[in-house]
Amino acid sequence: MAPSPSQILLFFLSAAALMLIIWTITAANLTSPPRKANPPMRGIHINITHADSARNLNQTELVRRAAARGRHRISRLRSFNLSTHDDDGDGNNEYYMEISIGSPPMTFTIAVDTGSDLFWTHCFNRSGSARPGFNPRRSLTYRVLPCATSACASSPATACGDKKKCAYEFMYADFSSTTGTVSLDTVTLGSLGTTNPLSFPDIMFGCSTSSNGSLLFTDGIAGFGRGKFSLISQLGINHFSYCLTPFGTSRLTLGDTRTPARNTVTVPLLINPYNPSFYNVALTGISVGATRLAGTENAFWIAGIDRPGVILDSGSTLTYMERSVYGLLKRELVAQARLPVVDAARYDLDLCFRTTVKGARAAFPKLVFHFDGGMDLEVTRKNYIMRFKKGGAAHCLAMVPTDEGRLTVLGSYFQRDFRVAYDLKKNLVSFTPARCAAGGE
Numbered sequence: 001m002a003p004s005p006s007q008i009l010l011f012f013l014s015a016a017a018l019m020l021i022i023w024t025i026t027a028a029n030l031t032s033p034p035r036k037a038n039p040p041m042r043g044i045h046i047n048i049t050h051a052d053s054a055r056n057l058n059q060t061e062l063v064r065r066a067a068a069r070g071r072h073r074i075s076r077l078r079s080f081n082l083s084t085h086d087d088d089g090d091g092n093n094e095y096y097m098e099i100s101i102g103s104p105p106m107t108f109t110i111a112v113d114t115g116s117d118l119f120w121t122h123c124f125n126r127s128g129s130a131r132p133g134f135n136p137r138r139s140l141t142y143r144v145l146p147c148a149t150s151a152c153a154s155s156p157a158t159a160c161g162d163k164k165k166c167a168y169e170f171m172y173a174d175f176s177s178t179t180g181t182v183s184l185d186t187v188t189l190g191s192l193g194t195t196n197p198l199s200f201p202d203i204m205f206g207c208s209t210s211s212n213g214s215l216l217f218t219d220g221i222a223g224f225g226r227g228k229f230s231l232i233s234q235l236g237i238n239h240f241s242y243c244l245t246p247f248g249t250s251r252l253t254l255g256d257t258r259t260p261a262r263n264t265v266t267v268p269l270l271i272n273p274y275n276p277s278f279y280n281v282a283l284t285g286i287s288v289g290a291t292r293l294a295g296t297e298n299a300f301w302i303a304g305i306d307r308p309g310v311i312l313d314s315g316s317t318l319t320y321m322e323r324s325v326y327g328l329l330k331r332e333l334v335a336q337a338r339l340p341v342v343d344a345a346r347y348d349l350d351l352c353f354r355t356t357v358k359g360a361r362a363a364f365p366k367l368v369f370h371f372d373g374g375m376d377l378e379v380t381r382k383n384y385i386m387r388f389k390k391g392g393a394a395h396c397l398a399m400v401p402t403d404e405g406r407l408t409v410l411g412s413y414f415q416r417d418f419r420v421a422y423d424l425k426k427n428l429v430s431f432t433p434a435r436c437a438a439g440g441e
Helices: 005-031 059-078 150-154 213-217 323-337 357-363
Strands: 044-050 095-101 106-113 119-122 158-160 166-171 177-189 198-211 220-223 239-243 249-254 265-270 279-281 283-288 310-312 319-322 352-354 367-371 375-379 385-388 394-397 399-402 418-423 428-433
Touching (some): 265 375, 323 399
Parallel strands (some): 106 220, 319 399
Antiparallel strands (some): 095 106, 158 166, 166 177, 239 249, 265 428, 279 310, 367 375, 418 428
């Protein structure tokens, strides 16, 4: 039996409705931001590269550059005011990661900084650089943060600019600066060994339209500090870790929730209300070999919380130690090593010994860092001694004294070949020995 005219009309109406539904779903998928992804249990694995890894530099040149970066950085770490003077620009960051912004994604290489809450990138092209900046006009998911929002009002160094946009201006410790518009867009992070990068919608960042100084030579900065506007806080990730190799490629993992190994040392993180961005731990003493340095129980101090503590910082290569404690450690190390001391100024360091690799193995004792609560972290010479081949077999202490108050900063060389994992929900940081050059396992 042939279909009636009413049946034919009903068929075409149903087909049209179905096509409209399909078209609507497709259009929505093309224009709306992807859902915020939950990282897998093993986390999002990202390669991070050292600032000097692409340069053909010898060990002496690498350390001198790291020391110069550190001198600028240590002054900023002492400061309480992060509202307009924050990080130290491109010339003073140690590690970089690739990140994509927008829909479709545009990829940039930006500095990773655990001592900062700022997340920004250059927008459009900038003078003096061949690298293109982020172009918001090409992103389907880009939008400007309006002035009349609590986020704009509570963001550091922001103000209502032209056209009621939330504008910002940051000045850095090296007097470089960046200005622009606070914006939101989708951020995409790749995972090593996978073809499924994860996307996070509506991440707030600074879209820089003007910059100067050292900031002209970087794509931007990703703050991994503890403030609510840092990249790690906005991603909603409570766990992250890194495994660092000196001056080479290292690994950053976001969202890893593996059970700590038996040889893991876990200590509480301290919260400093005057400087909440930094990762502070309560260090109460140091032992050189079997000798505990006397009088160090109250030498380490964090202003603002009035208790012993130090800063963990991946953005500093060297360890910077309160001068009186450094003097005790230096004297004890010289006494136990029993090696000839040589000039360290050529390396921009403070203490160097003349010895062979074989002699170094036998001479340098283990150091033990004693944390509040009875937890002890034992480190070998590879965490505090640098070897220089040029000009003789010099072995130098990768620690220097500082007169910046009672501040002590444990830098990335100290943290090498540890998987350093942060649990921001429980306020813990753990150290697990690892082969970082082999991927951190």
